[in-house]
Amino acid sequence: MTAPTIVFDLDGTLVDTAPDLVASLNHCLDHAGVQRVNELELRRHVGMGAKVMIERAFAAKQIELPALLLKELFDLFLVHYAGSLPGNSAPYPGVEDALNRFEAAGYRFAVCTNKLEDMSRRLLQGLGISGRFEAICGQDTFPYRKPDPRHLLSTIEAAGGDPAKAVMVGDSETDIVTAKAAGIPVVAVDFGYTDRHVREFEPSCIISHFDALTLELVDDLLRAAAR
Numbered sequence: 001m002t003a004p005t006i007v008f009d010l011d012g013t014l015v016d017t018a019p020d021l022v023a024s025l026n027h028c029l030d031h032a033g034v035q036r037v038n039e040l041e042l043r044r045h046v047g048m049g050a051k052v053m054i055e056r057a058f059a060a061k062q063i064e065l066p067a068l069l070l071k072e073l074f075d076l077f078l079v080h081y082a083g084s085l086p087g088n089s090a091p092y093p094g095v096e097d098a099l100n101r102f103e104a105a106g107y108r109f110a111v112c113t114n115k116l117e118d119m120s121r122r123l124l125q126g127l128g129i130s131g132r133f134e135a136i137c138g139q140d141t142f143p144y145r146k147p148d149p150r151h152l153l154s155t156i157e158a159a160g161g162d163p164a165k166a167v168m169v170g171d172s173e174t175d176i177v178t179a180k181a182a183g184i185p186v187v188a189v190d191f192g193y194t195d196r197h198v199r200e201f202e203p204s205c206i207i208s209h210f211d212a213l214t215l216e217l218v219d220d221l222l223r224a225a226a227r
Contacts, residue, residue: 003108004222005134005161007152007184009170010113010120012047012192014095015127020087021046024080025053028073034061047172047193049114050077082119086126092191094210099132105215110135110159112152114174117141134159147174149182156184164226167218176201185221187213 011017018039026036037057045056054073058065099109110133113120117138124130135158139145142154156166168179171192179186188203189210198206204221207213 002160002162002165003106004165004218005108005110005156005159005167006102006218007110007112007155007159007166007168009168009172009175009192010111010115010123012171012194013092013169013175013189014111015089015091015123017089017123018043018046018193020081020084020089021050021053023084023087024050024077025057027080028054028077029057031076032069032073034058034063044193044195047174050074050081078116078119082122085119085122089123089127091127091129092189092210094213096129098210098213099129101215102218103132107218108159108161109133110137110155110161112137112146112155112168112178114139114145134161146178147181149178152178152182152184165222167221169213171198173198173201176203179203183225185225187217187221 008014022039022042029036042053045053051074054070055065111120115138117136117140120138121130121136124136135155137155137158142151144150152168153163156163163182163184166184168175168184168186170176170186171189172194176186176188185204188198188206190198190206190208
C-alpha cells in the first residue's frame with residue numbers, strides 16, 4: 001500500500017530564507033549604485049522570485065530598470081545567493097518535530113518549489129534535512145512549474161506517492177492554486193511570504209505554527225478528499 005505524502009513548498013513554508021534573499025538583493029543594488037532596501041520592505045515579496053524582487057526594489061526607488069541590467073543583476077543575484085547557502089536561513093519552528101511525527105506514522109515527504117532545484121538541494125543539505133525528502137523538485141526539474149498542477153503531480157510521482165493520498169503545505173496563492181488545480185488538499189501557513197493573507201485564496205485550512213500540523217488534521221483532509 002502506498003504511503004501518504006506531504007509535499008512542502010520551500011521558501012516561506014519549510015525554511016525562512018528571507019534574510020539571505022534580501023542580502024543578495026542588496027548585493028545587486030550595491031552593484032547598480034541603488035540604495036539598499038531593508039528586510040521588512042521586501043520580506044513579503046521574497047517568495048515571488050529574484051527578478052520580481054529586483055524589479056520592485058527599482059520601482060520603489062522610481063528608477064528605470066532596462067532589460068539588460070535586469071538580466072545582469074539577476075545573474076549576479078544567483079551567484080551571490082548560491083555562494084552563501086545556507087547562510088542565515090533556518091527551518092521554521094516546529095518543522096523537525098512535524099517531520100518526526102509524520103515519519104513515525106508512515107508518511108513520506110517531498111518538496112515542490114519554484115526555486116532552482118540545485119539551490120533547493122544545497123540549501124536543505126546545508127541545513128542537514130535534505131535526506132528527509134523522497135523528492136526535491138524545483139522550477140527547472142520539469143518543463144513546467146507552479147502554478148501548473150503538473151509540477152505538484154510530478155513531484156508526488158517522483159517521491160513514489162499517490163496524488164489520492166497527498167497533501168500540499170504552502171504559504172502563497174501560487175501553492176494554493178496549484179494544489180486546487182491538482183485536486184489535492186492544501187494547508188496554508190500564515191507566516192510565509194505573501195502580500196495578501198492566505199485566507200483570501202481559500203485553502204483547505206490554515207495553520208500558524210507547525211505544531212498545528214497534526215496527524216489528525218492531515219488524516220481528516222485525506223479522508224475528506226477521498227469522499
